[in-house]
Amino acid sequence: MSILDKVKIGNSVQVNLEMSKDRLTKETIDAINVSSLGKISDFRITDGKGIGVVLQLSNGEEQWFFEDEIDLLDENGSVIKKTKNKNENSNFIFDFISGLNYENKNKLSELLNPINFFIWLVVSFKDIF
Structure with missing residues (x-):
């Protein structure tokens, strides 16, 4: 199940800064430190295999992230734990x-x-x- 099945444009997600800080600018890192929540504004194909998201951050800047650099949130705003589906790549x-x-x-x-x-x-x- 891909990220496209779990979220839609307009949903809020949380950025996992530890996974992405090595490629982000100082301004983007500062915006994420203020608020790690972002709103999905678009989806992008990252490398032909994965889907990434374009997020609107707290400072209004838009930045794209890989699927594994964000944490999905439920209706209450709690982080949904990532579980590996046994049917996906279970080889x-x-x-x-x-x-x-x-x-x-x-x-x-x-x-x-x-x-x-x-x-x-x-x-x-x-x-x-």
Whole structure:
């Protein structure tokens, strides 16, 4: 279930500043610190896979956010906890690949190890799946 099924233009959401502060300007961060609530003014396709939202912030500025950078609110203004739907991406291989991380190797023995090469290869291609 996507964000489009849960909210509509005009709904209020809360910005999760920890998830997005590395890409925002100081003025935007200050506006979010004053009030983390924003009103959805539009939806945008972010990277061909996800949907982002354009929010009108407390200072009147409009800023877009990824779906995971906002928290949805219920009718009472309480944050709705995000739960992963078991039917969405519930693939053991996908979950395993998503958990893999590759660290750069510096020693020759680490570079020549075929297991390290395989991990690098899988991590490199995981965004394609």
